[in-house]
Amino acid sequence: MILRHGIKLDQQKAASLRHKIQDLPTAENQKKTEWLPLRKGELNSNAIIAAAQAAGIVDEFDGVPLFRKLKKLRRLKPDMIVACCFDEDPCTTSAMATLRENTNAIIAGLVLAGKACGAKENKIAVATKHEAKMIQKINPQADLILAGEMYPARALLKRKLFANRKNAAYIGAQACAALLAAIDDGEPQTSTVVTVAGDGVEHWRNVRARIGTPLKELLEFCGLSEKTSLVVTGSSITGRAVTDLNEPIAATTRCVIALKKAPNYKEYPCIGCQRCARACPRGIVPWKIQQEMQNAKPNLVRLTNVQKCIRCAACTVACPSGIDLTGAVRKAAQLKKSGDFIDIT
Amino acid sequence: MTLLNAKTPYLKKETSVSSMMRDTLTALAFLLVLPVARYGARPLAMAAVTLVACVLCEIAWSLLQSRSINTSDCSSMVTGLIIVMLMPLNAPLWLPCAAAAFAILVAKKPFGSTGHTPFNPAAAGMAFITLLWPQRIFSYFNPSAGEVLPVFADCNVETAPSPAAVLKNGLKPDILPFDMLWGVFAGPVGATGILVLCACGLYLFLKRTANWEITAGCLFAGAVMAALWPRIACAPLTSIKYELMSGSLLFCAVFMLTDPVTSPRTGFGRVLYGLLAGVLIMLFRRYGAYEQGAWFAILLANAVVPQINSLVCGDRRWGEELYEE
Known part of the structure; x- marks a missing residue:
């Protein structure tokens, strides 16, 4: 069997990458950014972490404050630090656009982050060879690795580097750029790049918006259609439907998708095609978990690997029968954690 | 504007059942x-009549069970089309x-439709x-x-x-x-054009709709049986040629054995299943009453699938490098 993990998704990145990142106009009465005092003295690990803390930088991929992440990494001593400049989601391009426009800032920020946690190698992970060529043109010194276009790219990259015996740490592209801004200019992280996509908006754009701006403003800036019936933040696979457009943009909001019609899946019984097991980057066999969870009393021994699930939902996307396999695995993980042998609801 | 609270995932899937x-x-x-190119419109008529019969049977069963009629999964x-392909013209x-009525009303629907057929x-x-009706089938x-x-x-x-009869x-x-290779010999409608069959198989394997492990296992077992115990006095390669290309072995290996519902769910199990089916098909040819009994062999192999599934442990995948989160 050809060991190829993950699933190939239909990429729709071209539309939002055609334009440069645009700034969302801010309201008049909004408070001006308070710049931080510039740091003086030697730039060592402690100073970088303190600057990240003062600037309030949050890693946009996992929502962890950067200073906490760097402190943890300093303790773990990784060999390599990787800036994730690719987007797993088929219509998100915020990380790619940030890299294209701030290549040098991201490289400098990555070097700083590497210095803070003591990593010797710095690498920038991009999705495709085409993208890598483009970045090489901007900065020939950029040290690039390919993450590929299979979903979930981040987990698959982690797997690949782990198999190559590399102890790697991962950091977001925007966090890298924000770290450099914080150290060079004393600028706190107040804005984030968000991709707006979907058939419910007129213009697919990458927009730099202030953190805390309501989603409504962002969507209206891109020409929100009246017929939109579903707004998703995060990603089209693991994201969350928003019912109130006054919800603010967070540092972790990389993508907002407005759809006119919610996709409708017909659910069929499992046909045993094994696509879910092939898609899973964590070695879970989701159909088996689902089968076991359908029993009145699931046997915990048979729920193998469920605690390793990273909720990437690749299995659910891969399933041709439209079964919610991620839900089954999550339930199994909860069951296993709780040690509840008698009753589950 | 009212916003829905729909469930994930929000993207359109490329593959569904x-x-x-x-x-x-x-x-x-x-x-x-x-x-059709060779013998006119009769194959088309046969296919159309059988498809209509299949859909009618499905609708009739749904009415009998007073369930909603759903033929969208095709x-x-x-x-129906597989049955047509195995018929003489x-x-x-x-x-x-x-055959279609028996398949739908006895072998498929009572067990709970797609996904549950043993x-x-x-x-x-x-x-x-x-x-x-053995004389009509064979x-x-x-064609000449x-x-x-x-x-x-x-x-x-x-x-x-x-x-196969010869x-x-x-x-x-x-x-x-x-x-x-081009199928100009007496045989079932769809199982004679070996080249077209190979192309269709390749298409299904590349689309990952069918599993190549099963077909490979079946053909390998068939070839080994043909080479070691030829039915006619000839060189092993000649025997392999005639055994693989005659009858419906190739067709069954590509279209019938690879049905994901009735085949095992692990890679190794699939190879095992293919090998077993290949051996059974060859045994039916040699000792069976009819010139070939590939479908009997498939039914027997299907019966073994639950055992293969529980025998071959599929809870863990081998050769995996897993990182710690």
């Missing part, structure tokens, strides 16, 4: 091209319909009519006689023994290799 079934239908439809059409049109419905239908018309077949009416045309009698089939 119905798209997989449509892939199979496309591949099966390609098999009809050669017979699985009954796949069953001169068979009366009610024969594939009888036995391949098409194989069950073929086995049913083979037991009832009397193939002679050049007779025109009527589109709908029953036809009384000159018949010729198929290569082999069963211990003789060597007298067919040119080129004719064998």
Whole structure:
């Protein structure tokens, strides 16, 4: 069997990458950014972490404050630090656009982050060879690795580097750029790049918006259609439907998708095609978990690997029968954690 | 503007059960091209009548059970077309319909439709009519006689023994290799065009609708059996050639064995299943009462699938490097 993990998704990145990142106009009465005092003295690990803390930088991929992440990494001593400049989601391009426009800032920020946690190698992970060529043109010194276009790219990259015996740490592209801004200019992280996509908006754009701006403003800036019936933040696979457009943009909001019609899946019984097991980057066999969870009393021994699930939902996307396999695995993980042998609801 | 609170995922999927079934239908439809080009519209008429019969049976069962009628997954059409492909072209049109009715009403629907069938419905239908009308199933018309077949009416045309029947009698089939590849010999409608079959198989494997492990296992087992115990006195390679290209072994290996519902769910289990089916098909040819009994072999192999599934542990995947989160 050809060991190829993950699933190939239909990429729709071209539309939002055609334009440069645009700034969302801010309201008049909004408070001006308070710049931080510039740091003086030697730039060592402690100073970088303190600057990240003062600037309030949050890693946009996992929502962890950067200073906490760097402190943890300093303790773990990784060999390599990787800036994730690719987007797993088929219509998100915020990380790619940030890299294209701030290549040098991201490289400098990555070097700083590497210095803070003591990593010797710095690498920038991009999705495709085409993208890598483009970045090489901007900065020939950029040290690039390919993450590929299979979903979930981040987990698959982690797997690949782990198999190559590399102890790697991962950091977001925007966090890298924000770290450099914080150290060079004393600028706190107040804005984030968000991709707006979907058939419910007129213009697919990458927009730099202030953190805390309501989603409504962002969507209206891109020409929100009246017929939109579903707004998703995060990603089209693991994201969350928003019912109130006054919800603010967070540092972790990389993508907002407005759809006119919610996709409708017909659910069929499992046909045993094994696509879910092939898609899973964590070695879970989701159909088996689902089968076991359908029993009145699931046997915990048979729920193998469920605690390793990273909720990437690749299995659910891969399933041709439209079964919610991620839900089954999550339930199994909860069951296993709780040690509840008698009753589950 | 009211916003929905829909469930994830929010993207349109490329593969669904119905798209997989449509892939199979496309591949099966390609098999009809050669017979239609050669013998006129009769194959098309046969396919149409059987498809209608399949859908009617499905609707009838839904009405009987007072459930909502749902034929969107196309699985009954796949069953119907597979049955047509295994028929001789001169068979009366009610024969594939009888097989389809048995397949849908007895082998598929009572077990709970797609995803729950323990036995391949098409194989069950073929086995049913083979037991009832063996002379009609195995009397193939002679393609080299050049007779025109009527589109709908029953036809009384000159018949010729198929290569499988010749082999069963211990003789060597007298067919040119080129004719064998293009399917110019007496045999089932869709199972003779070896080149088209290979192309369709490749299409299904590349689309990942069918699993190549099963087909490879089956063909390997068939080839080994043919080489080690040839039925006719000839070189092992000649024996392999005739055994693999005659009858419906290749067709069954590509379209019937690879049905994901009735095949094992682990890679190793699939290879095992393919090997078992290949050996059984060859044993049916050698010792069976009929010139070939691939569908009986498939039914027997299907019966072993639950055992293979529980025998081969599929909880963990081998050779995996997992990082710690």
